[in-house]
Amino acid sequence: MRKKLVAGNWKMNNDLDAGLKLTSEIIHMVEDEVRGNVGVVIAPPFVHLTKISQLLKNEARISLAAQNCSEHEKGAYTGEVSAGMLASVGVNFVIIGHSERREYFNETNEQLARKTDIVLNHGLLPIFCCGESLEIREKGNYVEHVCNQLNESLFHLSEEELRKVVIAYEPIWAIGTGKTASTEQAQEMHHALRNYIAGAYGKELADDITILYGGSCKPSNAPELFACADVDGGLIGGASLSSRDFVDIIKSF
Numbered sequence: 618m619r620k621k622l623v624a625g626n627w628k629m630n631n632d633l634d635a636g637l638k639l640t641s642e643i644i645h646m647v648e649d650e651v652r653g654n655v656g657v658v659i660a661p662p663f664v665h666l667t668k669i670s671q672l673l674k675n676e677a678r679i680s681l682a683a684q685n686c687s688e689h690e691k692g693a694y695t696g697e698v699s700a701g702m703l704a705s706v707g708v709n710f711v712i713i714g715h716s717e718r719r720e721y722f723n724e725t726n727e728q729l730a731r732k733t734d735i736v737l738n739h740g741l742l743p744i745f746c747c748g749e750s751l752e753i754r755e756k757g758n759y760v761e762h763v764c765n766q767l768n769e770s771l772f773h774l775s776e777e778e779l780r781k782v783v784i785a786y787e788p789i790w791a792i793g794t795g796k797t798a799s800t801e802q803a804q805e806m807h808h809a810l811r812n813y814i815a816g817a818y819g820k821e822l823a824d825d826i827t828i829l830y831g832g833s834c835k836p837s838n839a840p841e842l843f844a845c846a847d848v849d850g851g852l853i854g855g856a857s858l859s860s861r862d863f864v865d866i867i868k869s870f
C-alpha cells in the first residue's frame with residue numbers, strides 16, 4: 618500500500634507569529650478531526666523551521682518540509698541553506714524543483730538531480746516537483762516533457778533511493794490560477810508517470826511511489842482528485858494558508 622500524503626507549501630507567506638499560529642491550529646484540527654492513515658506535511662519558509670520543528674516534536678503524523686535547499690554541501694554560497702542544516706533542525710522532507718524555482722531561479726533538471734542526491738545523503742526525503750507549462754500542454758507533448766524531467770533528475774538513483782522520493786505533479790497552468798486539472802487530466806499524467814517509472818525500475822517499485830497532485834487544489838475539488846486511482850494526495854499552495862481549508866483537504870480521502 619503506498620502512502621497517502623497531503624503537503625502544504627506556504628511559499629513566501631506568513632511572518633513567524635502567523636506561521637506558529639497556523640501550525641498550532643493544524644495540529645489541533647488534525648488531532649480532533651483526521652482519521653485514517655494520511656500523512657500531513659507542512660512546508661513553511663526557512664526562518665520558521667526551527668520553531669515549528671519544536672511545535673511538531675510530539676506529532677507523529679505531521680512532518681516538516683523545507684521549500685528548497687542548496688545543491689552544495691557547505692561553503693561560500695551566500696544566502697543558501699544546506700541539506701545538513703535542514704536535517705539539524707528537524708526537517709523531514711525537502712521540496713525540490715518547484716516550478717517557481719525552475720522559472721524564477723532557472724533551476725535545471727541537472728541541478729535538481731544534485732539537490733535530490735544531497736537531500737537523500739542527509740537522510741531527508743525529497744518531494745520532487747514536475748509539470749508542464751500551458752504552451753507545452755497545448756502543443757500536446759506534455760507527457761513526454763514531464764517524463765523527461767523525471768528521467769534527467771531522478772533516474773540515476775538506485776531503487777532503494779527512488780523509493781524514498783515523493784513525486785508531485787503540478788501543471789504550471791493550474792498553479793495559483795484557480796484552474797484545476799480535470800480528474801481525467803490528473804489521472805492521465807499520474808498513470809503515465811507510474812508507467813514510465815515501471816519501465817525503468819519495475820512495476821512493484823512504481824506501484825509503491827507516492828504521486829501527489831498540485832495546482833489550485835481546494836476542499837471542493839480535492840475529493841474527486843484524490844479518488845483518482847493514481848493520485849495519492851496533494852501539494853497544496855494557497856489553500857494550505859487556511860487551517861480550515863487545509864484540514865478539509867486532508868479529510869478528503
Ligand SMILES: O=C(CO)COP(=O)(O)O
Binds near residue numbers: 715791794852
Ligand atoms: O504550487 C503549488 C503547491 O506547491 C500549488 O499552488 P496553488 O494550490 O496555490 O495553486
